[in-house]
Amino acid sequence: MAEQAAVFDAVRRGMIPAHIYNDAEIFSLEKERLFGRSWLFVAHESEVPDAGDYVVRRVLEDSFIISRDNDGGVRAMFNMCLHRGMQVCRAEMGNASHFRCPYHGWSYRNDGRIVGLPFHKEAYGGEEGFSRKGQTLLPAPSLGTYNGLIFISLDPDAPPLEEFLGDFKFYLDYYTKQSSSGIELRGPQRWRVKANWKIGAENFAGDMYHTPQTHTSVVEIGLFREPKAEKRKDGNTYWAGNGGGTTYKLPDGNLEERLRYVGYPDEMIERMKETWSPDQQTVIGDNGFMISAASLFPNLSFVHNWPRVEESDDVLPFVSIRQWQPISENETEILSWFAVDKEAPEEFKALSYKAYLMCFGSTGMFEQDDVENWVSLTNTAAGSMARRLQLNSRMGMLFDGSPVVQPLSAEEFAGPGVAHAGYGEYNQRHLLNEWANCLERPVDEAASLAVGAEKPIEEVPR
Numbered sequence: 001m002a003e004q005a006a007v008f009d010a011v012r013r014g015m016i017p018a019h020i021y022n023d024a025e026i027f028s029l030e031k032e033r034l035f036g037r038s039w040l041f042v043a044h045e046s047e048v049p050d051a052g053d054y055v056v057r058r059v060l061e062d063s064f065i066i067s068r069d070n071d072g073g074v075r076a077m078f079n080m081c082l083h084r085g086m087q088v089c090r091a092e093m094g095n096a097s098h099f100r101c102p103y104h105g106w107s108y109r110n111d112g113r114i115v116g117l118p119f120h121k122e123a124y125g126g127e128e129g130f131s132r133k134g135q136t137l138l139p140a141p142s143l144g145t146y147n148g149l150i151f152i153s154l155d156p157d158a159p160p161l162e163e164f165l166g167d168f169k170f171y172l173d174y175y176t177k178q179s180s181s182g183i184e185l186r187g188p189q190r191w192r193v194k195a196n197w198k199i200g201a202e203n204f205a206g207d208m209y210h211t212p213q214t215h216t217s218v219v220e221i222g223l224f225r226e227p228k229a230e231k232r233k234d235g236n237t238y239w240a241g242n243g244g245g246t247t248y249k250l251p252d253g254n255l256e257e258r259l260r261y262v263g264y265p266d267e268m269i270e271r272m273k274e275t276w277s278p279d280q281q282t283v284i285g286d287n288g289f290m291i292s293a294a295s296l297f298p299n300l301s302f303v304h305n306w307p308r309v310e311e312s313d314d315v316l317p318f319v320s321i322r323q324w325q326p327i328s329e330n331e332t333e334i335l336s337w338f339a340v341d342k343e344a345p346e347e348f349k350a351l352s353y354k355a356y357l358m359c360f361g362s363t364g365m366f367e368q369d370d371v372e373n374w375v376s377l378t379n380t381a382a383g384s385m386a387r388r389l390q391l392n393s394r395m396g397m398l399f400d401g402s403p404v405v406q407p408l409s410a411e412e413f414a415g416p417g418v419a420h421a422g423y424g425e426y427n428q429r430h431l432l433n434e435w436a437n438c439l440e441r442p443v444d445e446a447a448s449l450a451v452g453a454e455k456p457i458e459e460v461p462r
Ligand code: FES
Pocket: 081, 082, 083, 084, 085, 086, 101, 102, 103, 104, 105, 106
């Protein structure tokens, strides 16, 4: 315990005990105290547009069916049969009015309610012996949506999702609401990397510093024209609510010119102007910052980039959403979706998808560069020497804790939260401070009492 307190103290000073990136004890604490109660992304509403549509997603070891029921509502149901615990739905996605358990055949509607038990009368005495009324697959304890992003929390007392997101919603809109119709997704691509889940989340939150070094080759071949050292340090990092990200500084121009510079066609720009608030437009149009990568605590990240997709110098933007799903202290499953404005022209969608695949996803060039670093870091963090090393994550802070540069003023940056120009590890520290806050707080056992299908919920009329 004293050892853990020392870890959290060090993290709060921006010094990171290296072993936290590969430590089984820390991981079991993360499972219980962090993933056991944070808001976690599971799907986007556009993945289940019609009644009966479903996808199956995990929160660590827990499998959930995310379905659109016949009344149009979105459900998240624990994918375990109330009878003997078989996984009720074994497909990854599909459309079904009912789910029938493969073991003994109990069946459930797509809203979770039990409808059929084989030999109900003979084996259970019918409704009088075991009433189906009120019996449902276990719902996720908390569920919330924002811009169609579906989140669940295993904590029934989780704060409302919007409260948790806070001012990060302002930035989420750039990725997920470029028109009133919102986004549609392709994917997810899923693959596993032998790296700790926190590393990617930290990197996407604020690591502008690695781009010129790690991704040199991507610039050399001309795929990406931006990440030269001097370009990245002109951008800023911001933190608001429970998330933060990075931006690029754009060349002079107004809102339209700057959105055109990253490759948006005029008809999409018109819809952005109708959809985004004046402050959201000011960040790009007047302040000149274009949103790049970001992370929402704990393990959801976003990326917005604009590579060259054809022989010309023209660039084209893409948006991607990704989740760092932990498998263990040294393995992560990455789920990566391509996201695009529903109203975007078909040609834009096709080229934007190509842009995404060239940069990120299982075959992306940025992806390959990044992961090599993260696997290596994770390996090295397992040894005994790593237990003696505190990594320096104090960029942007002087020895006495005061900032190297003052936060940007409201005139310089119209977005909410705190923003700093140039390189700094403000966001990585925010993320790990929140991590420490979670890990320090014991879980309230009473909140997760077991329930099951034993008695009728309501009196059965005789
Ligand atoms: S375990 Fe599902 S019907 Fe028996």
